[in-house]
Amino acid sequence: MNIKIEKLTFYYPGNKKPALKDINIEIEEGEIVSIFGESGSGKSTLLRLIAGLEHKGSGVIEIGKNRVLGPNSFVLPEKRGVGMVFQDYALFPNMKVEKNIAFGLSKMSIGEKKKRVKEMLELVNLEPYANKYPYELSGGQQQRVALARALAPAPGCLLLDEPFSNLDSDLQVKIRSELKDILLKAQVTTIFVTHDREDVRALADRVAVLKEGSLVKMGKVEEALS
Amino acid sequence: MLKRKPGFYGFASTIIAILLIFPFGDLILQLFEKPNENWMEIKEFLLKDYIGNTLILVFFTAILALIIGTTLAWLISAYDFPLRKFFRWALILPLAIPSYILAYTYAAMASYTGVVQVTLRSLLGTGLDQRYFNIMSMPGAVFVLSLSLMPYIYMILRAFMEGQSASLIECGRMLGKSHLGIFLKVVVPVSRAALVAGTSLVVLEVLSDYGVASYFGIQTFSTAIFRSWFSLGDIDSAIRLAAILMVFVLVLLFLEKILRGRRSYSMTNTKHCPLSRKKLRGPMAILATSYASIILLLGFLIPVGQLTYWAILTYKDTLGVEAWVLSLNTLWVAVISAIIILVFGIIIANYSRLKNNFLSKIYSKISLLGYSIPGAVVAITMILFFIHLDRWLAPLYKIILPGAPGLVLSMSLVLLIGAYVLRFLAVGFQSIDGGFERIGRKYHDASKMLGHGEVSTFFKIDLPMLKPALLSGFTLVCIDVIKELPLALILRPFNFNTLATRVFDYANDERIPEASVPSLLIVLIVAAGILILNKTLDKEKNNEHKN
Ligand SMILES: Nc1ncnc2c1ncn2[C@@H]1O[C@H](COP(=O)(O)OP(=O)(O)OP(=O)(O)O)[C@@H](O)[C@H]1O
Ligand SMILES: [Mg+2]
Numbered sequence: 080m081n082i083k084i085e086k087l088t089f090y091y092p093g094n095k096k097p098a099l100k101d102i103n104i105e106i107e108e109g110e111i112v113s114i115f116g117e118s119g120s121g122k123s124t125l126l127r128l129i130a131g132l133e134h135k136g137s138g139v140i141e142i143g144k145n146r147v148l149g150p151n152s153f154v155l156p157e158k159r160g161v162g163m164v165f166q167d168y169a170l171f172p173n174m175k176v177e178k179n180i181a182f183g184l185s186k187m188s189i190g191e192k193k194k195r196v197k198e199m200l201e202l203v204n205l206e207p208y209a210n211k212y213p214y215e216l217s218g219g220q221q222q223r224v225a226l227a228r229a230l231a232p233a234p235g236c237l238l239l240d241e242p243f244s245n246l247d248s249d250l251q252v253k254i255r256s257e258l259k260d261i262l263l264k265a266q267v268t269t270i271f272v273t274h275d276r277e278d279v280r281a282l283a284d285r286v287a288v289l290k291e292g293s294l295v296k297m298g299k300v301e302e303a304l305s
Numbered sequence: 306m307l308k309r310k311p312g313f314y315g316f317a318s319t320i321i322a323i324l325l326i327f328p329f330g331d332l333i334l335q336l337f338e339k340p341n342e343n344w345m346e347i348k349e350f351l352l353k354d355y356i357g358n359t360l361i362l363v364f365f366t367a368i369l370a371l372i373i374g375t376t377l378a379w380l381i382s383a384y385d386f387p388l389r390k391f392f393r394w395a396l397i398l399p400l401a402i403p404s405y406i407l408a409y410t411y412a413a414m415a416s417y418t419g420v421v422q423v424t425l426r427s428l429l430g431t432g433l434d435q436r437y438f439n440i441m442s443m444p445g446a447v448f449v450l451s452l453s454l455m456p457y458i459y460m461i462l463r464a465f466m467e468g469q470s471a472s473l474i475e476c477g478r479m480l481g482k483s484h485l486g487i488f489l490k491v492v493v494p495v496s497r498a499a500l501v502a503g504t505s506l507v508v509l510e511v512l513s514d515y516g517v518a519s520y521f522g523i524q525t526f527s528t529a530i531f532r533s534w535f536s537l538g539d540i541d542s543a544i545r546l547a548a549i550l551m552v553f554v555l556v557l558l559f560l561e562k563i564l565r566g567r568r569s570y571s572m573t574n575t576k577h578c579p580l581s582r583k584k585l586r587g588p589m590a591i592l593a594t595s596y597a598s599i600i601l602l603l604g605f606l607i608p609v610g611q612l613t614y615w616a617i618l619t620y621k622d623t624l625g626v627e628a629w630v631l632s633l634n635t636l637w638v639a640v641i642s643a644i645i646i647l648v649f650g651i652i653i654a655n656y657s658r659l660k661n662n663f664l665s666k667i668y669s670k671i672s673l674l675g676y677s678i679p680g681a682v683v684a685i686t687m688i689l690f691f692i693h694l695d696r697w698l699a700p701l702y703k704i705i706l707p708g709a710p711g712l713v714l715s716m717s718l719v720l721l722i723g724a725y726v727l728r729f730l731a732v733g734f735q736s737i738d739g740g741f742e743r744i745g746r747k748y749h750d751a752s753k754m755l756g757h758g759e760v761s762t763f764f765k766i767d768l769p770m771l772k773p774a775l776l777s778g779f780t781l782v783c784i785d786v787i788k789e790l791p792l793a794l795i796l797r798p799f800n801f802n803t804l805a806t807r808v809f810d811y812a813n814d815e816r817i818p819e820a821s822v823p824s825l826l827i828v829l830i831v832a833a834g835i836l837i838l839n840k841t842l843d844k845e846k847n848n849e850h851k852n
Pocket of ligand 1: 094098116117121123
């Protein structure tokens, strides 16, 4: 699904300075866009607004044909059809891998659920780990479970917050290419946040550069990063 | 869907907060009435004593409990000596004996016919002179209260030392400081916030104490409040005394805030390595073990031994159907109070976690309030409030309960349970709030991103992850309710007894040995609760290391 953000401004309660200032971004269906910027530039905040986890923003956000944020509208996060992989994955520690992935499939029948979980485990290459608890997995494996969990309900778009920040640098390179494969297979509009240029080069079609809450550049990877 | 929908949690939190502070309105209104003659007399002659006695009791108890609590915590977390592992948890056990039971037991043991005097007479041919050795005195009350409250300081400080201060202590060692030097120069300053938190708990408990002071004949605020109301029927003076006591408490809370500084004593999440303990040898090891043993003996083993001995003498008369009824009464009042408290606690803590705004902060503060309010004040507040409530509801009673006596709610258990909820909500709320803090928001957010609404997220994600916090909150509230005396004594419906009130009644009739069976039942139930709690907390700590 395409995503359209217009004049988005956001203040955290009690802060005088806006965390996001007048952001305008348009993203095509199936595109992989990176949000790049230093720590504290507002990257996570932007994702949380798209996801609906923050709701006091002014401006407009549309996902597909659906206006999820506007002057008189706010769609709850659980109704937006958006998937998200959190910075520290947030896998439910009391559920096995299987149950984590199935958590977003509550509308399916048991049989459909089983099938979908199996598909997702295949997609991320973790079939043997279905019955493990998150803490029994390595960092890279946890990250793939988080990805599988977010993709399982077939979201219209996928948000990734610093997907590699918790991994060793060797692993980062390997996972980057895996992630690219998975995203291409899943064919989902993706926004991912990073502060690493290499991530942007390896994965993104376009990049939006944030600085102190403002969008300073938006465009093709090499142009925008130079 | 509109932006600002008043949520369930906000609405429910507001109702609970109003329920919690509303009763105090009555109390404050009464203060503006013209004082009666009795009050003039109290103000002129007695108030000085009440203030003096209360301050002396609070001050010396706090000091003694601090000395015992800190030295034990330091000993257990920095040294290795015979039986250390055992003492580590056993030193919490004095908390299982309510201070009034400790008081009755020691008083009876030290009396002319008690075990202490009899033994001395048979050994030395002469007893101690009661003029110099009288436990039913101010020093005796300090002794009893500090023994039974010292575990608060010990537990908070031990947790702190085993946790984040370890690296600082290690630093101190590297810099070549002696152990005592480290204790005074490093441990005491960094654990200031923990020390203040523990001490203020002890002080609040002393201010709330009724059982020890009244039995030992010491006139404190709490005993004076009860006496004005129930012996003299002077409600007005009781309310005024309660108001003055509340001023004390507010000053104390203010002091606590200043002394604690900006650091809160809760653990940060930084990784910490456990403190490596120094092994004690020879005389030092014997000294350490003896010190811990003496405290455990005085605070738990001796009184429990004496109670057991009495129980063996009296159980034929006291361990019958009645003991079962008492235990059941006690347990179900505790369980119902704890359940209500947990539900209220979950609502307010969740609101504060999800919104984190000005209003939610106020609600959190209100939930914590009750624990600072001494039992005597809570009792008066609740009675006044319920009597007014009953008057107000009288027309309704006429319709639905024709022929009922005027005071329906005030004469029922609702009054007592309401008072427990008001007083101990803080205990449950803090556990739950701590639990939510540990979980954070991320699982909640993740669940919403996977299409689950507020209700489904709560039952599928929050509640299961909150289980350890709920369990410890539940246990803590139950322990407090089971041990509690003054509220039960005053607010119980006619003919309703709990273990605690039965102990008090026996003691008041000078039938201390007969009190031993209900006393031991309290100690057993509470000790079991404490041990369960200790286990879950340790397990949780291990789990955190695993993650
Ligand atoms: N809950 C919050 N309350 C108040 N201010 C916040 C909150 N979260 C973030 N901020 C502030 O908003 C700004 C943007 O934060 P954000 O988390 O979006 O940055 P980021 O680009 O994701 O940084 P990082 O790379 O470190 O994750 C920062 O200045 C931060 O201090
Ligand atoms: Mg971030």
